[in-house]
Amino acid sequence: MSTTGPTTATPPSVPTPTAELPLVIVGAGPIGLAAAAHARSRGLPTVVLEAGDSAGASILEWAHVRLFSAWSELVDPAAAKLLAPTGWVAPDPQGYPTGGDWVERYLAPLAAAVNATDEVDLRFGSRVIGVARFGRDRLVAADRERLPFTVHVEHADGSRTRLAAAAVIDASGTWTGPNPLGGDGYPAAGEVAHADRIDYGIPDFADLEVAARYAGKHVAVAGAGASAQNVLVGLGGLAKQHPGTRVTWLVRRPGTDDAFGGGDNDQLAERGALGVRAKDAVATGPVSVVTSFRTSDVSPDPDGTSGQLRLASFPDTVSGGGKVVGGVDEIIVVTGFAPDHTWLRQVQLDLDAELDAPAQLAGEIHPAWHSCGSVSPHGADRLRQPETGLYLAGMKSYGRAPSFLAMTGFEQVRSIVAEIAGDHEAAARVELVLPETGVCGGSGLFDGESTAESGGCCGQTAAEPDLIIIGGPAPARSAAPAGGCG
Structure with missing residues (x-):
């Protein structure tokens, strides 16, 4: 399906990345690396900052988990094009990989391929701890848009540096923010002690x-x-x-x-x-x-x-x-995961008060009312923040909402990178086809009747909200299934 999503009359003008002011991508997971592949295809100087010591570091923490999505939905088209000349052998498109398979057979080769290009510099052991405008905190409104970003980075040896950037794509995910056991969103009394x-x-x-x-x-x-x-x-x-x-x-x-x-x-x-x-x-x-x-x-x-x-x-x-x-x-x-926005506190964000997702996207993904398996095609127009040149993408863009799919993220970063490159026509053209899941994200009720009883969007097949990591996990083929990640 090809369509054009909602756009502003005049999309914001993002400074073109240069070697001195590159595009900075936070996270070397599947969405961050896909963004890097798209940036490379457009010749945009790019730095990818990854807190872990390898591509897909978070995924390796659930390497035993098998995904719901098949390989055909787990490989970004621009990434596949970049990998092809390297001798990479594409996995069976109908197969279902584990997290470990995904890293070994796709993300690790992709990281090596993007890092081997002249446009992309991939840096492991580099945790982003802050993003701001050059010399300005969030309270200073004057001249913000004409100033570059300052990205504060903590390295594996504990040292800290600053990196100037023309634009920032936050594809850091939510894995490091598991929801606590406590029913009110905070750790239960005694949870930390035990x-x-x-x-x-x-x-x-x-x-x-x-x-x-x-x-x-x-x-x-x-x-x-x-x-x-x-x-x-x-x-x-x-x-x-x-x-x-x-x-x-x-x-x-x-x-x-x-x-x-x-x-x-x-x-x-x-x-x-x-x-x-x-x-x-x-x-x-x-x-x-x-x-x-x-x-x-x-x-x-x-x-x-x-x-x-x-x-x-x-x-x-x-x-x-x-x-x-x-x-x-x-x-x-x-009980799911939540995004960490603490290191974005000095830039201007427009987030939904309930989901912690970009406000322009929240209504399209909210489990209380979006139709079963449907996500309106969306790209840069839904994900850009008031801070011109800053975008949330991937799992983090869904905030606390469930059922994110990798191919959704691939389309997000294709559109975002197009906008950063100044190709507004391509940024507005979103191509996204998602499977009808047959289940809902939930009724949006807190303690009332179940979704089936309330006449929610899926009736008897509704499911309670769950955060599905990158396409969702499927049962392992073993006596003791490894399960999924949520």
């Missing part, structure tokens, strides 16, 4: 050391999206080998009828299959479900043994008593 018993993300149950941590234990799982489904499937497989393993699934909503996705109706087939397997794991495995549970406290269980924990929930009313789950050995938290 951090050694809490894992944020999806454990690799195929790893013997990891499996030993949970085998035969009482594990509390907090979260109700695709990531939680993967954890439930993985623990179900572990319980078959270690019968003493039991699970308490803590769900903030009042029910789980809509928590397993669209099944066979999901056009992301691997996600549908995951929901079916998770539902079976709950029905047939040692899983107890506790609904309307929003954790308030984590404390030693006075009635438990071997240092077990007790989890308490916020009560329905301030004066009422909450629910309690005791005898817990380990806690797995899969």
Whole structure:
């Protein structure tokens, strides 16, 4: 589908990047590297700053997770064109890689290819800790647009430098901002003190050391999206080998009828299959479900043994008593991620108050009302910030919203780089075709009826919001599925 998205009458004029004032891209993940490939194709001097020591450093932390998206949706066209002369062999377009596969077979070769060009300088171990206008904080309005950006960078050895930039694309993602266990968005009382018993993300149950941590234990799982489904499937497989393993699934909503996705109706087939397997794991495995549970406290269980924990929930009313789950050995938290904007505090941002996404994009991705699997084609016009030359892209552009797809990010940076290059016609022309997912991001309700009951956009196939990392994970093909990332 080819269309033209909303544009301003006169798109902002961004200074053309030069060797002295390059385009700076924050993050060497799939979207940041795609942006670099597009910048190279337009001959724009570019510096990519990556906090980790390799391309896709965050993805390597969930290397065991298999994605929902097939290879055909995980390779940027400009990146593929850049890789072709290097001898790179494109993976089977119908295959479903793990995170590790994605890095090894695509992102690592792409990083090497872009870094080998004259236009792109890729710097690892370079964490961006601040962005500002040259010599100006956010309160100084005069002459901002004519001044370059100053990008503050902390290096692996602890030293700090400044880098001048004509434009900045923030593709740093959200992986470093996992939501806490606490039901009000802050760590629960005792959550930090008992951090050694809490894992944020999806454990690799195929790893013997990891499996030993949970085998035969009482594990509390907090979260109700695709990531939680993967954890439930993985623990179900572990319980078959270690019968003493039991699970308490803590769900903030009042029910789980809509928590397993669209099944066979999901056009992301691997996600549908995951929901079916998770539902079976709950029905047939040692899983107890506790609904309307929003954790308030984590404390030693006075009635438990071997240092077990007790989890308490916020009560329905301030004066009422909450629910309690005791005898817990380990806690797995899969409640999504949130973007970090602290290092952008000296530039002007226009963010949605609820999602922390660009205000112009929020209405197109909000799980409360956007149609199932639909995201309006969007590019620079939705992602540019009031600070001319600054753009949010990739997972970070979705803020707290769920179900980001890699190909959405590829189209975002194609448009953004076109605008930075002064090609406003190409920037306004957005080509994006997304699969109908068969599931919703949620009803937008807090503690009311489920989406199915409320007549949400998908009726009986609606799913609770979950943050899907770059296309979303699918179940691994093993006895102990690695699961997904959310």
